[in-house]
Amino acid sequence: MANIHPMLTAYVPTESDPFDDVKASHLLNRAGFGGTPEEIQRVRKLGPQRAADWLLDFPDAPAEEDGDNGSPDLSSIAGSPASFQQYYRQLRGKTPEERKQLQQMFQQANRQAIQAMTSWWLNRLAFGKYPLQEKLTFFWHGHFTSSAKDERSALLLWRQNELLRQNAAGNFEKFVRAISRDPAMLDYLNNNENRKAHPNENYARELMELFTLGIGNYTETDIKQAARAFTGWGHDGADFVYRVNQHDDGTKTFFGRSGNFDGDNIISLILQNPACPKFIAGELFKNFAYEDIDAPLAAALGEVLYSNHYEMRPLLRTILTSRAFYSPQSVGVLIKSPVQLVVGTIRMLGLQMPPAQALESALNQMGQLPLMPPNVRGWPGGRMWINTSTLFIRYNTGVWLAGGEVPALSRLDRKGDARGALSDRIAKSTDFDPDASGDPSAIVDAWVNRLIQRPIDADKKAVLVNVLADGVNTDSVRKVVQLIVSMPEYQLC
């Protein structure tokens, strides 16, 4: 730690570079999903150090321990089989037709539970007690990816979601070991079918490529050998099982070392590889600060994680208080993900949660439905969020949330495919009734500060002020807000 990278040293406010509203809202955008004016003032008064401490102060505990509203309503799957044994027991003695009906019933119940979980989570992302914990949980959902596609069990996905939350800012070593035993993950990446006689390489490959090391830091032989070490790691329902008869206990050679390795030994060897802390710290930095990291910065970030024995809080604190985090290279440079855009708009406009089905349809059209990542890579992000189609959908969704016309929304099936229009009852306008008093220019300034958080071009401001020329009332102010959320500037944070 002797010579820390200059960009990772703490940002210290000065008279010429104060911790102002722009920086306070930057912190709330990145470490959460945006702040209300009150929250921004609170963070500004705390200053960068104490604000980071406040954000990082949450228990490494699952949501269930929160009490009220700590878990989604999964009652639809209460009667569904919870293990393979139960499943076969329920099907035993039934005619093919009865079996088919039962399976369809289970699937229907499961989809209902997935939907309940999605809306529960969106609500928590918007209004949860610990914004950074949920921001990180969402980050890990795109990192240690599993998807609800292919009728994946809602119960397993819920357990995984809690696992991500519980480890979100904890120890990465503990986290990798836990995710490698996580039933939803074992199912999603086929390790349940990884047997001595026919090793399945899927988990071993993604563990290195996407979860710990990054491409180029291992060989194809390493993957084959690691797959052998993970044979027999499976699950039955929500329980991890180690099937000793299916485990290959021969000698494996991995990263140049030989031994009768099992999955845990492989994880230990991965964690000793200097590429691992560098990769993980880099991924976290990119999520919070900016994309382009040069080699010295990557090395310095890795060093922070490694020297803290993979404890992530010190690294997160370093990132969130660093000069890099508050530099012009970081502030306002990220394209908002659809979830950031939608949840942030709900928070910043002070809305109640809109109907979940309508929100999900909008998010799906923008390309980011929670629990439905497109594949094991998670969501690609950045400029990939934007094309001519998604830009209109982003604008139109913003207009809808700000009390405007409801865009074309549709019901979704389990794959996220659209199936027919949503009823008017679900896809209705939001109740957005902004305060309508004051001078047009001041009203525009206030909303620009609240939503874009940086000054905008004078020409553009003039356009917005002109909207209020015929009178300041709820409707004209609503119109101003609808226009602000339809600006390129609002797509960034």
Add this chain to the structure above:
Amino acid sequence: MQKVVSTRRIFLQKGLTLLAVAPTIPTFLNQTVMALNNPYDQKLTQQASGKDGKILVVIQLSGGNDGLSTVIPYGDDVYYQARGAISHPANQVLKINDYVGLHPNLTSLKSMYDSGDLGIVQGVGYPNPNRSHFRSMDIWQSAQPEIQQPSNGWLGRYFDNTCPGCDPHVGVSIGETLPLAMQGEKVLPLSFERPDSYRYNGRDKTDYVKLNQVQSEPPPTSAAKRITAADQLDFLHRTAMDAQLSSEEILRLTRNHQSPTPYPANEFGNGLKTIAAMIAGGLPTRVYYVALTGFDTHAQQLQRHDALMKQLSDGLGAFWQDLKQQKNDERVMAMTFSEFGRRVQSNASNGTDHGAAAPMFVMGKSIKQGLISPHPSLHDLDQGDLKYVVDFRSVYASILQNWLNTPSKPILGDQYPLLPLVKNV
């Protein structure tokens, strides 16, 4: 801002057929104005636009279309042994020769075949076939199986190579997301799902347009190549302009278009109808892309697949009549593909599991009619799957070279053997 607005007006009057030579909108507009004042305007326009040039329509069959139920080897007993309850009786198959015939519902495709407008490439695949939907789809779309996480597609690289920084109308994809195949590094083609929702919903359209106008020159590229907030804003403004300009045009064209025969009332039919309207309206588009989904028939395949074949045939039949009426049938070539075919042996749920090689259709007045490659053997299988006869990159290479008149090697990385897909080459 006034200057930009008037530029935009000129731009619209010219019907969006103009060449742009830089990848950012401000430059794009400036170049457009220069081109307008340039005596060689016409020449420039012809180069970059596909207004009078050839058009490719790519039809993606998502989910893994069962090739053996599409081009059916009814003359082979092995087919009936393997498929049992989900096989199609020989007397219902639309016979092409005494070995293969088309699915009973592919009636429009059969009449195109009979009138010389349909070619069938059988047994298309690639070495070491991957049976994951997303991985195999990535392979087909990127045409770069060696890259694990491809960031661009074969058509995107075609745009990059032939007109970097050109009008985004060179490619139009019908659907919410832009497929990887269409993604280039320099050109961002248009995508939209339905013309009527491809528009701004807010009440205040005039002000929305003003707020999304590009107001200044693009920021200079910094030596460090770091993305700045100004770069991001420029990118967003540029995309917003593309969306807004094309939205008006596309709405107008699709509203005005009258098709001679009704299209089937489903998503695929609507997509093809929209494409036909854009072709009729003279958009400078070289490549259109549309998908028909639902081919992942693991269970109770017969009914579902029959319905999909009907959608495919009825949609393409109406599309073809439309193009004929427009007299654009010589300019258009369509091709179908899917990420894989399905296992030869059907499974226990009267469905089929993920397989490998499958047929592709090519249609158009200028294509070479007939069976372009032999049917893969039903006896000599690779782990229960058909062995490929033609590498899909050979089909792409033939389309690029003989239809789009561009060298294929820079796009595909290698020179693949050409097939006789197009007449008179």
